[in-house]
Amino acid sequence: MALMGSDDNPVTANERVDERYDPHPIEQKWSARWEGDPALYAAERVSTKKKYYVLEMLPYPSGALHMGHVRNYSIGDALARYMWMRGYNVLHPMGWDAFGLPAENAALKNNTPPRAWTLANIGNMKAQMKRLGFSYDWATETATCLPEYYRWNQWFFLKMVEKGLAYRKKSKVNWCPECATVLANEQVVDGCCWRHEETKVEIRDLEQWFLRITQYADELLRDLESLDGWPEKVKTMQRNWIGRSEGAQVDFTLESPGPHGAKITVFTTRIDTIFGATSVQLAPEHPVVQDLIAANPEIKDKVAELQLEQQAAKDAGDAGAVEKHCVFTGAYATNPFNGERLPVWVANYILMEYGTGAIMSVPAHDERDYEFAKKYGIEMRVVILPRRTEEPTGDGEQEPVLPFTHEDSMLINSGEFNEMSTPDAKAAMARLAEQKGFGKATVTYRLKDWGVSRQRYWGTPIPMVYCEKDGIVPVPESQLPVILPDNVDITQTGGSPLSRVPAFLNTTCPKCGGPARRETDTMDTFVDSSWYFYRYTDAQNTNAPFDPALAAYWFPIDQYIGGVEHAILHLIYSRFWTKVMRDLGLIKNSEPVERLFTQGMVIKDGAKMSKNKGNVVSPDDMVAQYGADAARLYSLFAAPPDRDLDWQEQGVEGCFRFLGRVYRFVTKHAKPQHPEWRAGVPAELGPEARVLQRKLHQTIAKITHDFDSRWHFNTSIAALMELSNDLYAAEGAIRKGTVPVPLMAQLQRTLVQLLAPFAPYLMAELWETLGERGTLLKQPWPVFNPALAKEDEIEIPVQINGKLRSRIMVSADANEEAAKEAAFRDERVKAAIEGKTIVKVIIVPGKMVNIVVK
């Protein structure tokens, strides 16, 4: 055995002192071992342990992972590993959101069939994930494009048809010319397609399948209250999206009725102001407008113009900025509350999609109506006043500043309702309207039913058949899955590609056996991701989407991690689907996710990474250069997980260096053959050893606390760096032999365990170096001893008049008296208060002393 330097003690130092940290052989070695042990990350089917379901949002298999994925999965993986070490039965699955348009686009571009393209991408990305060392149970892997999965989409769809939750209707839909398909409301952003930010969405009339999510609107809203583990921001976004608003509908009778009806139903949240209504306003697309045009053709062009203006405003995504224009139709309608005759107008600021597409205009008490009425010189009538809590100061009614819209008001000029408060009047007026049959209290939602038909190929076929004799007929459950055919020409545009596949299109009616056509639209891919996490609990099941008993065990998901961009789309559909499944009797839980974490974006050079900006960093490059551990470590170290992360390659290098330091320390100081290596740590330690022991216990406390509460892994890793720095600083003491071998062993073992959730490859290797067998993952998490973590002596600041003037050493549990004494004994303090009067001394034990002098 060759000894190194002359002062190297053979008992304390190994020979591989200068060995360089090369992550690649280590990561390859462990990758191969883990690959050969499929049970390693498998959840126990039957277990006495507490369960923990940690889930990261499943990726779309676009071809390669990006840094956002690496960050997302590094957070989830650290948590999964930690929970394993805490002794939980952990489910940590992964899958693929494998249907969707990019596969068709790629097919057009490269002449590769969508299936082959998608499966190749999955293969590639799965290899990347394995290379990064994520602890997924691949036995539960799910790809939504496989018939084994999507048949259950079809099954759910049939159940929803049965329950009246899926229905077909003709309606105005959002059409993206680029995607050549329909979009859900949720997929339209500022009048443009969510995937094509430059492409304006067109409005088309189409027959579509809809899911009745509005039936659950109230519950979706109400249950947000119970989601304590969700970010407030996401809940607010969902609340806004659902947009519940309580109000009333009131029928205004038309003087000259047309074929579209004799009345105009308006929606208002302020029925209490109805005596102040001075006109009725219709959306340009309101059906009654057709009748009014027929009666008065002069307004036709103007209405068309208003409609165009409205569309332009929507496209611009800046609706509020567009000027209000209106046209008087010449018609009149009667206010049922006071029999008053009101002019009917068409206005460009009234939306057909919301409420009833008609309003009563109350210029004195509504900002928009006020703006419009001022412009057109329409009468304003004040019918509510601020409520006086005290006696009026003067006589005569005080005119409020218009528009006056406060809820805390009192009615005037409103007949029998005079002097009622706004809430009382709302209730009383709605009641009267209902009694007399011209209105009622209603609730309106912004949320619309979910249009799920897509005129695309690469998606789940909708399991319905059209028969000339029997009409729309569901495919019987026994005939599922309706297989998506291969070899479909998707190069032609216009219409669903499946409609050009006769073998698919032509079928027989399940009812009468006669010739029939299949539905050729496919489902929105958000259907796939609405319930995939249930499938993970029972991915191989061929008789049901999953075994209810397994779902009951694993659900709700304990921790879901993903990007905030899914705050409404995916996360609201998932909540809806869970409630439907509950009502189908499949599950007991009403919410899928207990705790939700939304991580920040990965930024580089001040912008989100994107091909356009050319600032993309490839995970493969990072792994090739620094190894998976360093890349993952950096993605957690550079910023707290909820904040945006600025990617700096030199930062990765810093993490790589840190891992190198840990590697070298352990390879140098591991002495598993030493007779005392496994002995207990002595109760009495010298000062140098004690410093290390204290730091160790403080570090365990810190990391444990970070996992259990804040998830500020950047500070966890910083604490581990501090521990490692202290170990290096103690090398002199180690050489002298003043750090007992059992403590050395404990220091290294614990450091490796604490780092294991963040850098699993190297820690597995070092665990072995330390002479340990067995999976690190299944070792119990280190326990800290508060007595050992406690400082004996601490330095505290002494301030004079709030300014730092000195620092003193006191015992950690020094009381006020002791701290005060020590402070006044200090030379610098003495000098600073010389000749001054002491007004007051503030002492916070263990923190500071402040002496106030004059």
Next chain:
RNA sequence: GCCCGGGUGGCGAAACUGGCAGACGCACGGGACUUAAAAUCCCGAGCCCCGCAAGGGGCGUGACGGUUCGACUCCGUCCCCGGGCACCA
């Protein structure tokens, strides 16, 4: 316009309940090792001023004001950046 985040050294950040601002890392400077370099190890460092130096003083968490013995932290007014919502009756 409304609702959330955020604004701290050259940079990423830390300070968890009002108690030493800048932990940890990057970049930088110096030293050790080396024929040399890389790698590694050690030391330094918010800014400004005084001093040859040891050291001393002042300023400092977007701006201004307030509360307090004491404010990155609490309150008020405002500015900037990011995100969400926005004619929703």
